[in-house]
Amino acid sequence: MLAGHIGVGLAIGRWERRVNVAVFVAAALLLDVMLWLFILLGWESVRIPADFLTTHQPEFVFPYSHSLLAALFWSVAAGLVVRFVYPRARAGWLILVAVFSHWLLDALVHRAELPLAGGATPQVGLALWGHMPVALVIEAVIVLVGLFAFVRGSKLARGRAIGLVALNLGILALTAVGMTVAPAPPSALAMAASSLLTLAVVCGALAWLGKTEV
Numbered sequence: 001m002l003a004g005h006i007g008v009g010l011a012i013g014r015w016e017r018r019v020n021v022a023v024f025v026a027a028a029l030l031l032d033v034m035l036w037l038f039i040l041l042g043w044e045s046v047r048i049p050a051d052f053l054t055t056h057q058p059e060f061v062f063p064y065s066h067s068l069l070a071a072l073f074w075s076v077a078a079g080l081v082v083r084f085v086y087p088r089a090r091a092g093w094l095i096l097v098a099v100f101s102h103w104l105l106d107a108l109v110h111r112a113e114l115p116l117a118g119g120a121t122p123q124v125g126l127a128l129w130g131h132m133p134v135a136l137v138i139e140a141v142i143v144l145v146g147l148f149a150f151v152r153g154s155k156l157a158r159g160r161a162i163g164l165v166a167l168n169l170g171i172l173a174l175t176a177v178g179m180t181v182a183p184a185p186p187s188a189l190a191m192a193a194s195s196l197l198t199l200a201v202v203c204g205a206l207a208w209l210g211k212t213e214v
């Protein structure tokens, strides 16, 4: 899930327009940034299972980025950092919510592989990706609601607003392709590197598109 997390970030960004919306989107994606970094560092792992072409779901061992405990830690840490950078209490709280929203959405779609605290603790996940059409419809709704919530009432120039909508619909389409017909990634490291690059490009593009004149 990439598009859905971005949709939540957009919706949350609507509540603090003095901060570039890309900050909230990056917060909503933070746990995945950690995940791919930790995979490159060898601290977490991803495996492409034999049935990948039918499920399109890699198997993760990700206690430091995606356990409930880790998600709470990263949410509070990011909220504190942003509160320091933007001395406005609301931005800090919104960032905390944005980071933690990632875990909630992942717990909805992943199979029961998100540990509560790591190691041998129970793993949770409602496995909505086992019903992919339903999962993709829900993700599309999140993106559309997020776009509507953010663009409506924003001070974006018309061209940037159109670009923002087009970019997000494109990411939604790519997410749908990735979860249905895309080929298996060549390796875990290639998957991690390309995913990190994608996240950086998406956040950079959103930072530019999300700039307001005031």
Ligand SMILES: [Zn+2]
Pocket: 031, 032, 066, 102, 106
């Ligand atoms: Zn995730």
